[in-house]
Amino acid sequence: MAASQTRSSIRRRQLARELRTLRDLAGMTGEDVAKALGWSSAKVSRIENAAISVKTADLRKLLALYQVPENQRDRLIELARTADQRGWWDAVPTVPADLNAYLALENEAHKLLSYSALVLHGLLQTEDYARSILSDQLAMAPGAIRRQVDVRMRRQQRLTGPEPLQFRGVIDEAAVLRQVGGPEVMRDQLRHLLELAERPNIRLQILPFGAGGHPAVSGPFIILEIPDPGADVVYVELMNRNIYIEDDVDVHRHVLAFDILRNKALPVEETPAFIQRRLTELE
Template structure:
């Protein structure tokens, strides 16, 4: 099984394990009897990635314990289709985002225009997709369902740590109408009661701030280096070079200082919810 989201994810984890061990591709190749080129192809999921070769690779690096068990589990599941691979028609960038989200231990979403997908209600998502020109109806429902299933990472037994930093402007626009927007904002307050979810609002009173430069998602993992996902309309791109990711990590730190605290943020969200309810 090569060049799939799962294979690429495992390959990245194995490359990270080699780097953590301080071994070069040539050194690992010498232990395994592989050429340096073969190690490179293995670490990019181009060739030879399976359970047995993964075991051999981890043996060469002396990887043991929980880390080894986790990587072998990923290798065993390489040929098992994941939920977003059923049904067809799912954009590659969306399947890769879903895969990254499922592996992340911490996700930070910064939004200056709309509520992040992982926090959207079904009606909110439908209204947005309609505005974006997505059709026909069955396609809309497919994307709504995918977004809802993606949200499962927030409520599973070992949920991802999720933080959303939203500009106050996100709360103002009545997406789907006043009543629907009120329900969406009430949902934000509800999910923020979970220990693993934090929502912060950057108020208008803060004036200009770094979040106005554009929204992003910062995903962090157990052993792999963090990545940033950027999206525009129906396109998305990942950044994984440390020099490219660093400004987004700094932006998160700055925005945390600029934003209201969690309690004040939820109070402001509730105020807007009641306003939309009255005007709906």
């Protein structure tokens, strides 16, 4: 996904996909739509590629042209209305564009599948662990670190509440052996993992070194499952850039890889004992 696309709303992209599908079902080309509505072909293309928001009046014209049933029209109009709503993270000045895009996806997701290779996922981190990880990053000022830690802590509210995010995490053994921040910080972090593992919406599994090779030896990844059909996204974070994968085939490959990781990892029921043994080693 290009940088400009990552900044567009997940809802806007979903609306664009549905509008393309409706046009195809109506047996029309983009040029046909433009001619019927007195628009330019470029405008139709930008709407269908989520490059621009579609105004409610224009959306109603499209839906009438495609002869969309009234109940479906209401749903799509509501989708358009909420497409560009800003999140709480937009008010944080130090949140970069790529992280802003990820937070929007995380906020939309109902389930998150995470493979952590060397460090824990941000939703699982304690404040001290997060501060230590961010402090090790290059060229980040103390004030920026503090604000990024605050953002990370606020994100964790997704794990609680009446409809909490369903979190499925496979954690490589390396991530629990690595003493981020030193023994004391790591002890608190491991205790926090044990507490999280007791929550019904969180399922954690340790992938021990003895499990051998696997499809994700090249690094961690996150699969964000979005309620809207066909909207799931894979997120890969690199040192100098982030990658968003939306192609259905590539997303499915990552789902298959995650299933293999889960099968190779310790069962959910055995993971707390593994974490407790590591905690005992540090005490």
